[in-house]
Every structure is written in C-alpha cells, then in structure tokens.
Amino acid sequence: MSEDYYDSNTSYKAQSSETISSGSGSVSDIDYVKPKEVPDQELYHGHSFITKYIFCQDAKVIGVQYTLTAVFTGIIGLILSWMMRMQLGFPELFPVLTSETYYQFVTMHGMIMVVYLLTALFLGGFGNYLIPLMVGARDMVFPYVNMVSYWMFFVAVLVLMASFFVPGGPTGAGWTLYPPQTLLEGTPGSGIGIMLMLISLALFVIGFTMGGLNYVITILQARTRGMTLMRMPLTVWGIFTATILALLAFPALFVGAIMMSLDKLLGTSFFMPTIIQAGEMLEYGGGSPILFQHLFWFFGHPEVYIVALPAFGIVSDLISVHARKNIFGYRMMVWAIVAIGAISFFVWAHHMYVSGMSPWFGFFFATTTLIIAIPTAMKVYNWVLTLWKGNIRMNVVMLFCLGFLITFVNGGITGLFLGNVAVDVPLSDTYFVIAHFHMVMGIAPVLVILGAIYHWFPLVTGRFLDEKLGKWHFWITFLGSYSIYFPMHYLGFIGVPRRYFEMYDSPYMTSAVGMNQFISLAAFIVGAAQFIFLFNIIKSLKIGKLADKNPWKANSLEWYTPNVPPVHGNWGDKLPVVHRWPYDYNVPGAKEDFIPQTTPPSEVKDTGVEKT
C-alpha cells in the first residue's frame, strides 16, 4: 500500500554538493539525500496562555507538564518515606503515626514512586521532550491524543491523591495490592481508598496507552531523512523498547484493577476465594488470589525494565557525550536493550517463589532471571569500556552517571541472590529485598534522571544549573543513599522483616535498633538534599549562567534546533537531514572532537572511522 505523496521532480541536497566517483565509474553526490516523500506535519499552534501552556499540543510542553506532575507526586512519596523512617527509627518521637497510617504510607509511597514518578517521568517526561527532537520530527504524530494522555495522567494523580481525604484513607494493602487482604475489612482503606487506587491505575494505563502509541509511531514512522533506526541515540532506543514493554505489560495491571474493582463493587470472585471475615462467611467463592499475583507481576516485573531501559539509554548517551568517546559496542547496546525487553516478560514469577506455586515454575523463572543478567552485564561492560581512555569531563552529569554505574551494579548483584529460589526463600520479605530493589530501580534510575536534568537543562531553559550546588547535591544523595541501603542488606540477613510497623521484643531487634536510627537519619538528610536541587532549579531559572547553543558539544539532533530552547515545530522551515550516527566523538582527522549528525560527508571526508 502506498499512501504517501511522491514528487519525483523535486530533490533535496544537503549543504555540500561535492562529488566522488563510485566503484562502477559513475559519478554520485556523497551528500545526496533522497527527495522528501511525505508532506510536512500540520501543527496546531496555541495562541492563548491556556492553549500554549495548559491544554497544549506541543510534545515539549507536555513533557514538562509530565515532569512537573511526576516530581510533585515524587515529593509526596518522599515525605511519606520520611514519616515511615521516623516510625522505624524513632517511634517514640512520632506517636501520631498509627499502624494503619503507616501501612497506608508504605502503600502509597511504593505505588507513587514506581508508577506515578519513575514511569511517568521517564516515558512521559523525557519521552515527550526528547523523542521528536532526537528523531528529527516536528512533534508527536498525534499531538491531540498526546495532550489527552497527559490530562488522563493528571486526573489519575488527582484521583490517587483524593484517597488521602476520603473516609478510611488510602489503601494500606501494600503496593502489590494482593487480594483477598486488600478488599477485606481490617485492612486500612479497604473501602473507598482501594477503589480510588484502582480507578487511578486504570486511568493511568488508558492515558499511558494514548501516549505510548504516539511514542512508538513517531519513532517508527516519523523520523527525519537519513535517520535509520540504527542511527538513533540509545536514549530513543531505551524509551522505545520500554514503551513497547509498557504497552504490553500495563494491560495486565488494567485487567487486574478492573477485575478487583468488580470483586469489590459487584461481588464477583475473580480473586476472592471462599473466605470468612470476622466470623462471618462472605459471599465470595471460587476466585484465585494467586491469579492476581500472576497478573500483577506480569505487569510488575516488566515495570522494572520500563524504568530501567530508558535509564540505560539515557546514561549511555550522557557517558558518551561527557567522556568524548563513541559508545562502546553500539549494536550490542541495542541488542541488549531489545533482549532485556523480550526476556523481561518471562521472569515475573521470581516475585512469587513463596506463593506456593509449583517448584518447577521456580526452576524455570530462576533460570530466565539469571539469563536476563547476561545482556544487562554486557551493558555495564560497555559503559565501563566507553569510559576507558575517554576524555572524561568530571562534571555533575558525569558524577551522576558514575554514581548510577556503581549503584546499578550493586543492586544488580543482589538481584542475582534473590533470583535463586534457595536464597530467595529465607530472604523473602526481609529488608534485603528492600535494599535490593531500592538500589536497582530506585536510586540507580533516579541518579540517571538527575544527571539527565543537569545535562538537558540548558536545552530546556537556555541556562546551566549551578555546578557547585550540583556537586553538593550529588555527593549527599549518593553517599546518603548508600548509608540508607547498605545497612539494610545486613538487616535482611539477620531476618528483620519488611512491612512491620513495630518490631516489638523480637530477638534480632537489639542489634537493629541503632542501625534503624542511622538509616532514618540518612534518609532525612538525603530527602533534604533534594530540596537543594529544587533550589538550584529555581535559582538557575532566574540567574543561572546562560548556555551557548549545544554547550556540551553533543552530536544528537536535539541540540541543533534553530532556536534554543526549541519552539513548537522544532525545526524552522526545513527538517534536519541526518548523515551519521550520534557517536562520532574524537574521530581521527576531524577538526573538532565531535561531528554532529547533520554534518554531511563532504565536510569531514578526510576523517577516519572508529570501529566499535
């Protein structure tokens, strides 16, 4: 089917028209680019404040909206974690917090951080801002749907936050929402709270699907000329693969949320077995709580990679730019992203080793879990080898990248422990698990987000963030995070269980009291350090050092818009034409240590090409 316009009479030439002889003896233009075959995208430009900044169809504005909303929920999640740590470290100082509110805070903290902060920020925030710019498009292919996607997310956040203010408060069933406990009286928020959580999740998934189809179609179908898939920056590959994962994994959460809502509202028994509550036989019967666990983790494990893959992609680009080297093993990096994405759908039940499922399942899922470590380790090697002999700029961005590398390796290795059934069973539901997943999918991706904000802040605002404040921010965050989560591994080893409001007189508590206090103090400091970052943003927005165009001397397209910050439509009259991949740094023979993707071959024809 050919639905595109093709005008064979017009041809487009890049800046140079130098010619060379081809092997067959005919003459061809080395900068030749095929004529444009598709009409330019028509955009709706807002004219009022409301259409420019609120109900806006510009992907960049939508990206900023996603980011601000996600950061707002993240701050709520952070404050909740402070209160949890206050209870765990200094219970006598905070008598207001009851066991019910503690469980509610644990639940809301988990869900907010995983879904409403990290997923929304990586895909909605970075995805919207960077995809059209990096692939050379004017905007997402369906800008209106993209706008609706954000507002669905916004409503989802409002519904979630509303649960703090309803009778009974938000659900306190744990972020995994396991039935039947979630729906039974006695669990905090088992009335309106859980319904609002389920409605919010369903809205989030619907909204994300609208955004996700935009990201995928823009990347696959709306790239600029010369931008092949294998010329895309790894950031785009990471976001693209994560979006595919999310499109296939979120339906499991959606189905689970709807089924549980029906169990709650209509008395169906999808997940509810025959059960007695407070001596009274309920009308439920025949449902399977394990079915919900399967559905939840069929979403839940790919969710780890939905967060991790964009982080992998972004950190690859940051390392390459700030080490002034091409990314080591680009193809391997792409393969690893795709492989991790594919395998991530076959590991979900390693979260369920203690659920009573067949031991054969455990064997299978332990094997797949160990297999997924292979492409992940490949990426780590490639990051290290990219740094090797690089011209490393030890700025705040690089610090965050290095912090990510160390933290991710750390969290990844403890993941290998937990992937094995025999090791997981005794460590299950202990603080070892908390330490593991906070390292690998909490701190590590957050370090990438922070590094990425320092990196792209000049593009978004035209100003640098303050380096000095940034270094304070980094070191407190990095060392503080280790102070929180390193001791937690030990707590797990001695058997301290997670999700306990109070430890009572258990024997292991004697050695854990001091450590819990230390962890809590570290958590307060790390949390407070994030306000240094917020201060830095506000200060830099007003009086930050003005940034030149492309201040990091990067190659990828987002730095080559005619206006900085880029305006709606991104590219002025003509879309850019791509002539190379985005990793030509320190190419032998080149005048400068970087060659932008838009540079035609004739301008750098004496340069060598570094094999990788």
Next chain:
Amino acid sequence: MSALIKKLFGVLAQKPWDPDQAVTDNVHQGKTFNISNQMSVVIIIFGVSTVIFSLIFMGYLYSIPPEQDTNLILKTNLLWINTLVLIFVTFFFNKIGSDLNRNLIQKIKKNLIIVGGLSYVFLFLQVVLWFQLMNNGHFVSTNTYFSSFYFFTALHGIHLLGGLFFWGKISSRVLKLNENEIVNEKKNIDALSVYWLFLLIVWLAFFLMMYIYNDAVIAWCISLIS
C-alpha cells in the same frame, strides 16, 4: 511475520558507523513500515487489546468452577446469531475495501451504513442476551464462569463502541464526499476495516474457547489420549 522478523534482524545487524552502511542509510526516508499512521494505531491497539483479552482468557481458564455446565450459554441461540452478525459486518467491510479500489462511491456509502447498523444490532442483541441470562438467574457474581463471560463481552462491546465512534466520524465525512474525494478517506476506512476484523477474530477465539473448553470435550480428548 517472517518478513517482519527478517526486517528486525536486518536492522539490528546494521553498522551505522561504517561508510558503506552510510551510503544506504543516507537514502533512508525515515519511515520503517509502508503503512499509514492510522493503520499503525490500529495495529498497536490490536497488540494491547490482544494482551488484555488473552489475560481474561487465561483468567477464565484458571478459575472456571468445577462441574460448570459450560454448554449453557451456547444453548442460547443469540450467541450464535451475534457471531453471524459480526461475520457479516466483516464481510461488508471487505466489500467496502474492494469497492474503494474501484471507486464505487454509492456502494461504499451504502455498505458503510450497513456496517454501522449491523454493529449496533450486535450490541443490542448482546444486551438482550445478558438480560436473558439474568432472567435465568445467571448474574455476574453467580460464579467465575459468568463473571468472565460478562467481563469479556462487556470489554468487547466497549471496543466495538470505540470503533463505532470513529465509524460515525468517518461515515459522516464519507457521506458528503464525491468520487474524486473518497480517496482522502481510504486510509481511515482501511484502518477501520482492520479494526473490525480484529474484533471478529477476538470474538471467534472467545466463542471457540467457550465451545471447546467444556467438560464433554475435555472428556472426549482424554478418551482419545487414553
């Protein structure tokens, strides 16, 4: 599918830093597949919805109560009639596709109306079927079998309603067009046609599962094996 896999591996084998590869890459137009954006949307919704329906199928198989008379629903003729209606809709969409190639504008308009009408008939009959079941005491909370049945059919109906929304938008435009302008709507009509085909496939899978997955058939299979 094999072409898609070949294309995927072909892409992943490229060396973007290689000058020889650059010659090929420089003539790249920026599109990966030669399909319209509308069709891309349908394919993605296809993927997402397939996961949703597959998970409901799995839930249904996972939690079907023992000694459930799974033939009960099939005894009601409406389910068969509804299936036939959906097949007719797809048939008429197929006709619209061939008429588009021949630019038969009047036939296209007539068949588009038939398609919409039949889809509404399907939804109406589906609601009638629900009322029949409820009148016989089979409610959504009766057991997991009926819970799954109502859930599946409701979700399928919502998908159909979504399709009908876009059918309404496109039809209202097509009905005003003349022969020369109809080509502008071809991409939309094609995408709509594929969407309805998807809805039929999902429905047939559901129908077959309800038919196949019952105690009598399972006993027959076991007898074959043993």
